[in-house]
Amino acid sequence: MDRITTSILEAFSKENELEKLAEPSRFEHLAAFLTIRRHFGRSLDTSDVVVGEGGDTGVDAIAIIVNGALITDVDQVQEMLDQNGYLEATFIFVQAERSPSFDGAKIGTIGNGVMDFFSDNPKMDRNQKVSDAAAIMAAIYDRGIAFRKRPSCRIYYVTTGRWDEGDKNLTARRDTVVSD
Numbered sequence: 001m002d003r004i005t006t007s008i009l010e011a012f013s014k015e016n017e018l019e020k021l022a023e024p025s026r027f028e029h030l031a032a033f034l035t036i037r038r039h040f041g042r043s044l045d046t047s048d049v050v051v052g053e054g055g056d057t058g059v060d061a062i063a064i065i066v067n068g069a070l071i072t073d074v075d076q077v078q079e080m081l082d083q084n085g086y087l088e089a090t091f092i093f094v095q096a097e098r099s100p101s102f103d104g105a106k107i108g109t110i111g112n113g114v115m116d117f118f119s120d121n122p123k124m125d126r127n128q129k130v131s132d133a134a135a136i137m138a139a140i141y142d143r144g145i146a147f148r149k150r151p152s153c154r155i156y157y158v159t160t161g162r163w164d165e166g167d168k169n170l171t172a173r174r175d176t177v178v179s180d
Helices: 003-015 023-036 075-084 104-118 128-142 168-179
Strands: 061-066 089-097 152-159
Touching (some): 023 089, 104 152
């Protein structure tokens, strides 16, 4: 990582008491924080959303926002419906890599992980955090009649590298994931 990113990561780790974690894990927390904050303006404990630890389906963080609230428990879905009379859901998936370049295989991996997450018959191994997030997703879709609009899905691949729009393979991989 470059010096600026290292400095940001160190300050974030200290502020959030993550210094004991290995650098890759701390970077996952930072990437989750930076991307999820685009959609969720309240206080955020990244330990609620970081899922990477094996069995993570190629995803490092999953955030599910319903009616402006970060949902971390299945029962909260019904609570949001009872309070508001409708559901508006946003699913956010994050893959964090400290590599100096974009990796088409990693972009494909997160795309496959997201597709499997929403699948009626998932094929990938899921750790407990991913399973819990999938149960929340199922509870949301079970109440689809209460949708005010279709749920949105945001996928972030965060790296310290630079995007090259001229790399046709990367662009094609990205476009395939977006299309899927």
